Amino acid sequence: MMPTLMLQMEKLSKRFVVANAIHIAFLSMASILQFRFSKKRFLEELYNYGVGCFGIVVFCITFTGIIMFTEYSFHIKLLLGTDSTIPSFAMIMIAREIAPNIAAMLIISRMGASSTAEIGVMKTTEQLDAYRLLGIRAIDLMVAPQVLAASITTFLLTLISLFSVTVGGWIACTWILNFTTGTYFQNLFLFTRFSDIVFGLSKSFMYGASIPIICATFGFRCEHGAEGVGMATTNAVVASTVWIILLGFLFTMLFSLLQ
Amino acid sequence: MKRISNFFVWIGEHMLFLKEVVLVGIRHPFERREFITQLQQIIVRSLPTTMTAGFFVGGLIVLQYYLQVKDYGGESVLGGLSTSGTIREVGPLLIAFMLAGKIGAFTSAELGTMKVTYQMECIRSLGTHPISYLIVPRYLAVVIGSLVLLCFGMFISVFGGLLASWVVNNINPMQFLGTIPRFTSAASVGMAFIKALFFGLLMGQISCANGYWTTGGSVGVGESVKKTAVHSMVSITIADVLLTFFITSAFRWLGWFEA
Numbered sequence: 001m002m003p004t005l006m007l008q009m010e011k012l013s014k015r016f017v018v019a020n021a022i023h024i025a026f027l028s029m030a031s032i033l034q035f036r037f038s039k040k041r042f043l044e045e046l047y048n049y050g051v052g053c054f055g056i057v058v059f060c061i062t063f064t065g066i067i068m069f070t071e072y073s074f075h076i077k078l079l080l081g082t083d084s085t086i087p088s089f090a091m092i093m094i095a096r097e098i099a100p101n102i103a104a105m106l107i108i109s110r111m112g113a114s115s116t117a118e119i120g121v122m123k124t125t126e127q128l129d130a131y132r133l134l135g136i137r138a139i140d141l142m143v144a145p146q147v148l149a150a151s152i153t154t155f156l157l158t159l160i161s162l163f164s165v166t167v168g169g170w171i172a173c174t175w176i177l178n179f180t181t182g183t184y185f186q187n188l189f190l191f192t193r194f195s196d197i198v199f200g201l202s203k204s205f206m207y208g209a210s211i212p213i214i215c216a217t218f219g220f221r222c223e224h225g226a227e228g229v230g231m232a233t234t235n236a237v238v239a240s241t242v243w244i245i246l247l248g249f250l251f252t253m254l255f256s257l258l259q
Numbered sequence: 260m261k262r263i264s265n266f267f268v269w270i271g272e273h274m275l276f277l278k279e280v281v282l283v284g285i286r287h288p289f290e291r292r293e294f295i296t297q298l299q300q301i302i303v304r305s306l307p308t309t310m311t312a313g314f315f316v317g318g319l320i321v322l323q324y325y326l327q328v329k330d331y332g333g334e335s336v337l338g339g340l341s342t343s344g345t346i347r348e349v350g351p352l353l354i355a356f357m358l359a360g361k362i363g364a365f366t367s368a369e370l371g372t373m374k375v376t377y378q379m380e381c382i383r384s385l386g387t388h389p390i391s392y393l394i395v396p397r398y399l400a401v402v403i404g405s406l407v408l409l410c411f412g413m414f415i416s417v418f419g420g421l422l423a424s425w426v427v428n429n430i431n432p433m434q435f436l437g438t439i440p441r442f443t444s445a446a447s448v449g450m451a452f453i454k455a456l457f458f459g460l461l462m463g464q465i466s467c468a469n470g471y472w473t474t475g476g477s478v479g480v481g482e483s484v485k486k487t488a489v490h491s492m493v494s495i496t497i498a499d500v501l502l503t504f505f506i507t508s509a510f511r512w513l514g515w516f517e518a
Contacts, residue, residue, distance in 0.1 A: 056489055060493065060496045064499070067348060067500055070504070071348045075343060078340075079328065079340060089327055092323075097320070098349070102352075105353070105356045105357070106356075109356075109359070109360040109489070110485070110489060114481065114485060117481055234361065234365055237364065238308050238360070241360060242311050242312060242357075245312050256427060
């Protein structure tokens with residue numbers, strides 16, 4: 001049963017991109033669960049993703065958070081006539097939507113593109129065939145460590161940037177919106193529940209896991225030399241960005257239907 | 260200290276590049292055919308992805324706003340609130356991030372490949388200025404193209420929000436549309452246009468300059484593509500903070516925002 005299924009999957013994945021992505025997702029999941037991915041590569045990727053993206057992700061989310069605070073003040077004043085509760089409103093929005101989405105987009109363009117290019121170059125120069133000849137699974141070496149590393153780092157970077165958003169929001173509220181420090185911190189957790197933070201963080205974990213899978217799929221499918229690699233890189237960035245937004249929408253819809 | 264001075268050197272290099280582009284653009288005849296080809300390529304290639312992204316960004320923001328304002332009886336004005344929130348802040352930022360990954364990477368990869376394969380020197384030796392033939396039309400096409408795409412994306416995001424709130428939260432679409440004029444003033448839409456224009460300018464400047472400065476073979480092309488994505492995302496975030504602050508204060512001073 002199982003071998004025929006895998007054969008069918010391989011046949012399908014030669015023809016369709018989506019089937020190929022699902023196939024690679026299953027293979028890397030199996031590689032992670034059976035603990036046979038390359039540990040050395042995992043540590044390297046953890047360094048690349050974590051240290052390479054730390055500055056840009058935390059910086060961008062903090063500044064976007066500052067604008068979210070001022071913008072929420074504008075809108076909630078129109079609705080309620082007062083902006084005394086906006087730290088909490090803005091914090092929910094940032095924790096649940098803004099931080100995971102922006103972190104994922106930045107990680108896509110910082111790391112996803114280069115991972116597609118790396119795998120694509122290996123494919124076009126037939127290094128992947130050489131691995132197969134040596135009996136090494138390319139998934140264990142290239143994809144599974146990245147999936148694990150990217151999901152862990154996206155999760156952690158979102159968490160760290162939530163802390164820095166708290167500080168950024170404090171600056172925005174006390175300088176621009178005339179809050180005092182006490183009212184800001186008092187209102188920050190007025191409506192923010194633990195479930196909001198957990199929802200945002202689980203979302204960013206899923207985003208992080210899906211970025212390397214999509215990028216690797218486009219890398220494995222690329223053909224026609226250097227030009228094909230460039231094309232695959234652009235396609236991978238676009239496809240994973242659209243997928244992130246789509247997945248975020250589905251998650252939010254599911255959650256708002258459950259509530 | 261070294262890093263700070265490097266930052267100012269970097270800004271100065273960009274300014275010199277801008278000056279050269281403007282001077283060459285004024286002095287040399289404008290390549291209208293090249294400009295129209297580039298504009299058509301940028302808009303046609305990115306329109307479907309921008310539409311998809313805008314649609315789901317609108318839906319995502321509406322669902323999130325609904326969860327937050329329903330306790331205040333805000334369902335009746337959900338359309339106005341979420342449209343204003345999407346158009347003023349979240350929509351331009353997320354769509355610009357996506358376009359920076361797509362248009363910016365594509366433009367700088369193309370220009371970088373031309374540079375490292377000496378096609379620019381070739382054009383110069385044929386008696387045409389490479390900046391006049393390659394950079395000026397691309398620069399203008401990226402600016403105008405991303406402005407058009409951002410406006411399309413924001414327009415579609417209203418539609419996505421309408422559909423999401425209708426299907427998921429069971430809000431009457433006519434009521435959704437009816438409350439939009441109450442909250443979304445012309446000044447908000449103008450602010451969105453100004454933001455889109457500045458984001459387009461940043462994307463054009465950074466992608467063209469990084470492509471033009473590429474050195475060091477195909478590895479250098481990959482480097483400059485990565486640099487373009489990171490630089491344009493960081494500068495878009497900073498520009499977003501500054502623009503929101505200055506435009507809001509300016510419009511308030513002019514009396515266009517009531518709050």
